[in-house]
Amino acid sequence: MIIDYVIKKYQQRQLRNLLEQPRDKRIDNWDNVKTIGLVFTVGDADRWNLIHRFITAQENHGKEVYLIGFQAKNYEINYIFSHTKTTICHEKDDFNYFGLPKEGVIDGFTNRHYDLIIDTTEQPDFFGKYVTAMCNANLRVGYSNAQSEVDEGVMEMYDLAIQGNETMDFKDYIEQIVKYLTMVQK
Numbered sequence: 324m325i326i327d328y329v330i331k332k333y334q335q336r337q338l339r340n341l342l343e344q345p346r347d348k349r350i351d352n353w354d355n356v357k358t359i360g361l362v363f364t365v366g367d368a369d370r371w372n373l374i375h376r377f378i379t380a381q382e383n384h385g386k387e388v389y390l391i392g393f394q395a396k397n398y399e400i401n402y403i404f405s406h407t408k409t410t411i412c413h414e415k416d417d418f419n420y421f422g423l424p425k426e427g428v429i430d431g432f433t434n435r436h437y438d439l440i441i442d443t444t445e446q447p448d449f450f451g452k453y454v455t456a457m458c459n460a461n462l463r464v465g466y467s468n469a470q471s472e473v474d475e476g477v478m479e480m481y482d483l484a485i486q487g488n489e490t491m492d493f494k495d496y497i498e499q500i501v502k503y504l505t506m507v508q509k
Contacts, residue, residue, distance in 0.1 A: 333421050334449050335477070341456035342480050349461040350482070351438055353504035358387045360437040360458055362451045364444050365394040365411065368402040373493050374443075378406055391432040393450040412450070422449055433457040439464065441500060445491060446475035456480055464500055466491045 359381060363374060378388045389408045394400070396415040404411060410432045412418070417428045433454065440460040444451030446467060455463050465481035470488045478484055485499045 330421055334423070334453070337421075337423065338449075338452055338456055338477055338480070341453070342477070346459065347461065348482055350507055351461065351504070352507045353501055356386065356438040356504065358435070358437045358439070359389070360432065360435075360440040360460065361388060361390045362440065362442045362444060362454050363390065363392045364448070364451070365392045365398060365400060368400075370493065371402055371404070375406060377497055389432055389435070389437075391429060391454055393444070393448075423453070424450075429454060429457065433459075436460070438462065439504075441497070442466070442481070443491070443493060443496065446471070446478070447473060449476075452477065452480060466496050 361374070361378075363370075365371075374390070378390070381388050387408070388406075389410075390406060391410045391412065392404075394411055394413050396413070410429065412424055412428055417425055419425055437458055437460040440455050440458050440463045442448075442451040442455045442463070442465040446452075446465070451465075455465065462483060463481050464483045464485065465478065467475055467478055467484045467486045468488070468490060469486050483500075483503065485496055485503075487496075
């Protein structure tokens with residue numbers, strides 16, 4: 324439909340405008356990463372358990388982890404988000420006509436500095452890219468599916484793109500990020 328086309332073009336322009344803003348980029352060794360922002364799509368309890376285990380492990384190593392998640396309007400959850408630094412954006416209530424978060428909805432997440440932002444959304448995903456681009460972060464990481472037949476859109480926004488040949492597996496994706504950042508020598 325023409326309306327969907329207009330909305331998509333508007334979203335792409337918003338992303339381009341965000342990406343044109345200057346920012347300092349830096350890649351640190353995993354041990355030196357102290358603040359992590361994680362962008363995710365609300366899924367089933369098993370997915371949340373994986374995310375929560377990752378958060379707990381990082382916090383036990385002295386890292387601060389903040390989360391922001393997108394919950395689709397018809398997606399019902401049967402568990403509780405038990406992490407206090409979690410923001411959930413509900414598609415039904417928290418977005419405007421163009422699919423942008425309403426004023427103030429994501430500020431608690433985007434108004435802080437991160438050493439690392441990890442976008443765990445399945446591409447193409449405007450929410451994941453928009454929030455990632457809004458954040459003041461030293462390093463932005465995303466996942467790209469090389470076998471995807473769908474146009475993933477703007478991927479050059481990520482300073483590090485982990486490429487796979489299938490739908491992202493959260494555990495493997497996170498392990499790859501940690502592996503690569505552990506190899507960084509400064």
